Amino acid sequence: xxxxxxxxxxxxxxxxxxxxxxxxxxxxxxxxxxxxxxxxxxxxxxxxxxxxxxxxxxxxxxxxxxxxxxxxxxxxxxxxxxxxxxxxxxxxxxxxxxxxxxxxxxxxxxxxxxxxxxxxxxxxxxxxxxxxxxxxxxxxxxxxxxxxxxxxxxxxxxxxxxxxxxxxxxxxxxxxxxxxxxxxxxxxxxxxxxxxxxxxxxxxxxxxxxxxxxxxxxxxxxxxxxxxxxxxxxxxxxxxxxxxxxxxxxxxxxxxxxxxxxxxxxxxxxxxxxxxxxxxxxxxxxxxxxxxxxxxxxxxxxxxxxxxxxxxxxxxxxxxxxxx
Amino acid sequence: xxxxxxxxxxxxxxxxxxxxxxxxxxxxxxxxxxxxxxxxxxxxxxxxxxxxxxxxxxxxxxxxxxxxxxxxxxxxxxxxxxxxxxxxxxxxxxxxxxxxxxxxxxxxxxxxxxxxxxxxxxxxxxxxxxxxxxxxxxxxxxxxxxxxxxxxxxxxxxxxxxxxxxxxxxxxxxxxxxxxxxxxxxxxxxxxxxxxxxxxxxxxxxxxxxxxxxxxxxxxxxxxxxxxxxxxxxxxxxxxxxxxxxxxxxxxxxxxxxxxxxxxxxxxxxxxxxxxxxxxxxxxxxxxxxxxxxxxxxxxxxxxxxxxxxxxxxxxxxxxxxxxxxxxxxxxxxxxxxxxxxxxxxxxxxxxxxxxxxx
Numbered sequence: 295x296x297x298x299x300x301x302x303x304x305x306x307x308x309x310x311x312x313x314x315x316x317x318x319x320x321x322x323x324x325x326x327x328x329x330x331x332x333x334x335x336x337x338x339x340x341x342x343x344x345x346x347x348x349x350x351x352x353x354x355x356x357x358x359x360x361x362x363x364x365x366x367x368x369x370x371x372x373x374x375x376x377x378x379x380x381x382x383x384x385x386x387x388x389x390x391x392x393x394x395x396x397x398x399x400x401x402x403x404x405x406x407x408x409x410x411x412x413x414x415x416x417x418x419x420x421x422x423x424x425x426x427x428x429x430x431x432x433x434x435x436x437x438x439x440x441x442x443x444x445x446x447x448x449x450x451x452x453x454x455x456x457x458x459x460x461x462x463x464x465x466x467x468x469x470x471x472x473x474x475x476x477x478x479x480x481x482x483x484x485x486x487x488x489x490x491x492x493x494x495x496x497x498x499x500x501x502x503x504x505x506x507x508x509x510x511x512x513x514x515x516x517x518x519x520x521x522x523x524x525x526x527x528x529x530x531x532x533x534x535x536x537x538x539x540x541x542x543x544x545x546x547x548x549x550x551x552x553x554x555x556x557x558x559x560x561x562x563x564x565x566x567x568x569x570x571x572x573x574x575x576x577x578x579x580x581x582x583x584x585x586x587x588x589x590x591x592x593x594x595x596x597x598x599x600x601x602x603x604x605x606x607x608x609x610x611x612x613x614x615x616x617x618x
Numbered sequence: 619x620x621x622x623x624x625x626x627x628x629x630x631x632x633x634x635x636x637x638x639x640x641x642x643x644x645x646x647x648x649x650x651x652x653x654x655x656x657x658x659x660x661x662x663x664x665x666x667x668x669x670x671x672x673x674x675x676x677x678x679x680x681x682x683x684x685x686x687x688x689x690x691x692x693x694x695x696x697x698x699x700x701x702x703x704x705x706x707x708x709x710x711x712x713x714x715x716x717x718x719x720x721x722x723x724x725x726x727x728x729x730x731x732x733x734x735x736x737x738x739x740x741x742x743x744x745x746x747x748x749x750x751x752x753x754x755x756x757x758x759x760x761x762x763x764x765x766x767x768x769x770x771x772x773x774x775x776x777x778x779x780x781x782x783x784x785x786x787x788x789x790x791x792x793x794x795x796x797x798x799x800x801x802x803x804x805x806x807x808x809x810x811x812x813x814x815x816x817x818x819x820x821x822x823x824x825x826x827x828x829x830x831x832x833x834x835x836x837x838x839x840x841x842x843x844x845x846x847x848x849x850x851x852x853x854x855x856x857x858x859x860x861x862x863x864x865x866x867x868x869x870x871x872x873x874x875x876x877x878x879x880x881x882x883x884x885x886x887x888x889x890x891x892x893x894x895x896x897x898x899x900x901x902x903x904x905x906x907x908x909x910x911x912x913x914x915x916x917x918x919x920x921x922x923x924x925x926x927x928x929x930x931x932x933x934x935x936x937x938x939x940x941x942x943x944x945x946x947x948x949x950x951x952x953x954x955x956x957x958x959x960x961x962x963x964x965x966x967x968x969x970x971x972x973x974x975x976x977x
Contacts, residue, residue: 318767344767350797355790358756359763362706362774365745366764382786389750390757396952397746399737403955434953458955487958534958 296474302444303333303409303465306451307371309481311341314369317455320347321356321373321409330375331411331470353379357386357408361394365402369455377412377464378421391460392435406460407451412440413505413555414587414602415468417595422467424592425504425556430462431533431565437486438532440464442507444475446530449484457486464532466505489536491543495525498549498615501540501566503529506553506603513608522616532562537569544570548579549615553603558586580618585611620838620854620866625827630839630871633846636899638907646850650914656697656845657909658923660689660902663713665927666722667876669935670712670729674880678939680731685712687843687875690901691807693717694848695775695868698856704743704765706758706776710807710874711747714777720744722934727941733952734944751812752778752785755804759791762800762865773859775803775852780820781812783829792867796833801859803852804830804867807842809874814887827869835865842870843901846908873899946972 297305311317319334325348328335338346349356353374360370374380380387391404414423430438439454439461441447447465454461492507493514500510507528514524527543529535544550550570552563563584570582585603593601623629633644648656667686673679685692692713699705699718707714715725720742727735728747736746745761748754758776765772782788783806795802806826810817823829830837840851848870855866873896877884884893909915950965951957957965 347763347798350790350793352756352790352793354787355756355759355794358753358787358791359760359794362757362760362762363764363767364760365757366704366761366768368764368767370760385750385753385787386756389753394746395955397733397736399734399948400952401737401740402745437954534960537960 295477295479297444297477298471298474299441299444299447299465300331300333300470302448302477303451304335304337305477306448307334308337308340310452310455311337311345313481316367316369317371318345318347318363318368319371319373320349320360322349322351322375324348324373329373333409333465334373353383354386357383357391360406361386361390361404364404364406365394369405371407371409371455374408374410376422376424377410377426378424380410387436387460388433392433395459396435403458404460405458407454407463408460409463409465411467411470412464413466413468414592414598415505417598418467420594423598425554425587427464427532428556428560428562431562436460436462436533438462438464439486439530440466440504440532441530442466442469442504442528444477446484448477449482450486450530452481453483453486456483461486464504468505469508472508484530487531487534487536489530489539490528491539492526492528493524495523495547497523497547498551498612499525499527499543499547500551500553500608501527501529502553503532506555509603509605510553510608512605513612516605516609517612520613522612524612535566535569540566541570541574545574545577548577550578550582551585551608551611551615552582553585553608555587555602557589558584559589561586580615583611583615620851621836623838625825625837625839625869626831628824628839630841631847631851632841632844633850634844634904634908636904638904638911640908644850646846653909653914654919656693656849657905657915658926659693659697659713659717660845660905661923662927662930663689663693663716664902665924666716666931666934667712669931670726671880673935679726679729681879681881682729683710683879684876685710687873687896687901688807688809689713690845690905691805691842691848691870691872694845695805695852697849698853699775700772700856700860702743702770702772703856704745704758704761704772704774706745706754706761706774707747708754708778708782709747709749710779711777715744718742718744722930723937726934726938730938732941732944734941752782752787754778755782755787755791756794759794759798759800759802762795762802763798765801766798771860773801773803773856775805775856777805777807779812780806780808780810780817780826781815782806783826784820792830792833795865796835799864801862802865803855803859804865805852806867806869807872808869809872811874811878811884811888813878813882825869827867830867835867837867837869839869839871842872843899843904845901845905872901875900
């Protein structure tokens with residue numbers, strides 16, 4: 295069936311809930327309202343209010359409660375309405391969800407999925423455009439996932455719900471409804487921890503994830519017209535990184551351009567750049583390059599375009615690397 | 619019975635007063651064997667706690683948070699547990715652990731700096747103690763929501779201290795508990811200090827228990843140095859939770875006789891007169907006097923109890939000290955169910971380095 299990313303998420307939730315009665319949803323407005331983006335639309339009618347739980351406004355309470363539920367044997371999927379509101383739950387995520395397996399030597403674990411929309415580009419309010427995935431990628435015990443297509447969204451979300459450790463599932467807001475794709479009706483998993491070569495190329499590796507995938511795709515199409523063959527790497531899992539796929543690609547092309555919308559400093563691009571330099575430096579034809587959001591607060595909608603890497607900016611970066 | 623005591627008016631639930639006189643109409647009429655058992659558990663807690671302090675001073679244990687003074691609230695409440703109830707404890711809860719049957723060896727092991735000590739044995743449901751203050755509260759509510767979902771018919775107890783009531787997680791958890799009518803018992807050890815910060819400055823509320831009213835459930839202000847009151851209050855709250863009648867908050871009015879931890883000197887922020895006043899209310903003494911007056915306690919019994927406690931403690935120390943440090947792999951392998959490649963590479967690097975150094 296042709297589905298957009300949001301519908302793919304809804305379908306993944308519905309199918310996994312039907313398969314496994316331990317899966318329960320909780321969050322603000324996820325029940326009767328079906329979520330502010332409608333990701334959980336209709337699920338309360340199918341599964342009832344004991345499995346689709348509208349909670350009071352309390353992010354730390356939601357994640358803390360989800361940890362307790364997970365330890366008790368359920369498989370909660372918690373929604374944080376926007377990534378910009380997740381910070382009050384940091385203590386629960388970092389000090390507890392990520393550590394419980396280790397703290398108890400495996401006696402208690404946290405099979406928990408935290409879904410949250412992230413990223414700019416939809417002209418939203420303040421605090422609704424954050425892209426702070428790197429904050430989570432540094433935390434041992436967390437797994438960070440971000441799909442860029444409806445197909446991957448469904449498969450990765452199902453895999454996340456069957457995963458035995460906490461997963462931060464980042465949904466690119468900009469891609470929620472932007473395109474449709476043929477998505478298999480049956481449940482399936484896209485394995486966590488595997489990047490995907492979206493398009494093969496030989497001159498340079500464009501490495502991105504989430505909403506930036508559509509930007510690098512456009513840039514690569516423009517580059518193609520100028521005779522530059524770019525390989526597109528969609529990381530899909532941001533932590534732990536699929537180092538093998540990433541490094542293989544860079545070894546082949548000899549150039550790596552990382553594109554992310556998060557601020558540059560200590561962004562995931564820095565980690566990727568270090569990794570490439572440490573492991574395949576002698577294969578490089580040009581320095582690893584980053585095109586990213588600025589190290590500034592995400593601007594309000596009128597200025598949003600200055601912040602966000604555009605296909606033109608990426609194309610310019612590609613050309614510079616080829617000329618280096 | 620607890621609803622007869624209005625925390626807004628500061629009405630305190632007490633069975634044994636400070637002079638160990640029994641309010642006979644409230645007597646839970648425990649069997650002599652139970653009374654003796656409870657006393658010996660209090661003595662064991664005190665002995666094990668004192669030993670931990672000594673071990674720390676001798677460099678055989680890391681920083682430790684002593685329980686001295688809180689034996690009645692810990693032991694009394696724990697004695698009302700069922701085997702299937704869950705506990706979300708905080709970091710000063712030795713009596714709970716001892717009563718519920720957590721191996722003392724493991725409790726020591728954790729404070730000696732070995733993670734293996736926090737692995738709760740199968741068959742017991744004790745969450746690892748929370749260090750970030752108050753963070754265990756929402757988790758206990760989640761477990762209780764899951765218990766409701768599963769119709770498990772159990773209670774989930776969460777312990778914390780007066781300081782935790784100022785944390786946002788306290789509010790979020792209490793609010794969830796009221797809204798979802800969870801089988802929680804929130805046991806607040808009102809021990810008068812959060813490190814140096816006095817209870818009076820923690821909140822302008824008259825009692826802490828009264829806060830429960832704002833969340834739509836019962837709070838009760840209990841004499842936390844009266845073990846009978848603690849037992850009866852906990853028992854009633856636990857039974858209510860198991861029966862699906864919702865949460866309760868118990869404020870155990872007590873005093874942290876010891877320093878906050880072994881790294882602290884409480885003399886800096888509280889005067890010795892105050893401590894002396896509270897020492898007169900020592901929960902262990904009060905219960906001993908009660909048992910003596912009742913004709914249950916004598917010197918011979920005391921000697922037996924002390925010897926048994928000392929023996930158990932010594933054995934636990936010996937066992938804990940004979941546990942080898944964690945294997946290097948163990949530091950890595952519990953981060954995820956399946957070790958990611960980057961972690962196995964880091965482990966290999968570290969192993970290679972140690973091998974080079976001949977270790």
